[in-house]
Amino acid sequence: MIASLVNIRFKQFYREILRIGLFRIVVLLGLTIMLFIFLFVQASQFPNALYTSIVILLLFFLLHIKRSDKLFLKINFSNYKWICFAEYTLVAFAFLVFLIIHSHWYLALLLVFALGVIVQLDFKVTRVTYNTRIQRWIPNECFEWKSGVRNLFILTLCIWLVGFLFSFFVASVPFTMVVLGIISLSFLEKGEPYQMIIAYEKAPNNFLLLKIRQLVALLTIVCAPLILSFLVFHYELWYIPFVILLMFCILQVYAIFVKYSFYEPNSNSPATQMFVGIGIVGFMVPVLAPLVILLALRFYFKAKQNLNFYLNDYD
Numbered sequence: 001m002i003a004s005l006v007n008i009r010f011k012q013f014y015r016e017i018l019r020i021g022l023f024r025i026v027v028l029l030g031l032t033i034m035l036f037i038f039l040f041v042q043a044s045q046f047p048n049a050l051y052t053s054i055v056i057l058l059l060f061f062l063l064h065i066k067r068s069d070k071l072f073l074k075i076n077f078s079n080y081k082w083i084c085f086a087e088y089t090l091v092a093f094a095f096l097v098f099l100i101i102h103s104h105w106y107l108a109l110l111l112v113f114a115l116g117v118i119v120q121l122d123f124k125v126t127r128v129t130y131n132t133r134i135q136r137w138i139p140n141e142c143f144e145w146k147s148g149v150r151n152l153f154i155l156t157l158c159i160w161l162v163g164f165l166f167s168f169f170v171a172s173v174p175f176t177m178v179v180l181g182i183i184s185l186s187f188l189e190k191g192e193p194y195q196m197i198i199a200y201e202k203a204p205n206n207f208l209l210l211k212i213r214q215l216v217a218l219l220t221i222v223c224a225p226l227i228l229s230f231l232v233f234h235y236e237l238w239y240i241p242f243v244i245l246l247m248f249c250i251l252q253v254y255a256i257f258v259k260y261s262f263y264e265p266n267s268n269s270p271a272t273q274m275f276v277g278i279g280i281v282g283f284m285v286p287v288l289a290p291l292v293i294l295l296a297l298r299f300y301f302k303a304k305q306n307l308n309f310y311l312n313d314y315d
Helices: 002-019 022-042 048-066 070-076 080-091 093-101 105-120 133-137 143-151 153-165 172-186 194-198 204-233 239-261 270-284 286-314
Strands: none
Touching (some): 022 093, 022 286, 048 080, 048 093, 048 172, 172 204, 194 286, 204 286, 270 286
């Protein structure tokens, strides 16, 4: 049964690859090859291999708590946790091989064990409608953040508080900013009703610029207290949080372009999720960052073209 479901996943992935077109397939292949080279190099030395393993586990953890098909798997498969474990192990298989090649077999075992722990977690993200003062400060036009904060308010607040209160640890604030940055990108996954786009009454270019200003400003406001607390304890490393903030501001812009390139009203686009994931990985691997920026430029023109169908009256 597990083999059959994994086979279905491969077929789904193959169909999505065919949908994105030849040019993007070539770019995706190039990014994948460079990512494998980067992972191979990182796995060759300690502590880089450890840090890379932690980042990979963080991504799997966020993926697991956000999976929308867990209820389906739980209802239809008694061994659904083994299915999740098999999927995650397959995705991480290349890095596991790299660790073993470089004799970091203990890290490989630890990574497999941690994946086993992650699949045992059964977070129920209860959709409770909060009406806190924090949410009222978010402008109504930033509906992505309003919706995202409403659904993940407790989790996001806890992560922010932990990062702020433990900012005397050098890794606390940078790690928190990375996690919050990834969470904020997930707010852009779902396409809103087309009426919400039309309500802006702006041309496609002005609409995109407005979304960029709004979302980048919100991310900066959220990260500003964390950065200040980091500077109090680690002023000699002042550049680290600013680099991370700049990275995720660029990723916000990139994610906006990707979202509206594949925008369909009231739908989650697998292509959007995939390319946003590529953007995150691209900036984690510095050598891939220029390629992500080039992709952003391409998606900018595609987003304008796609939005023109809804906003052509305002050109």
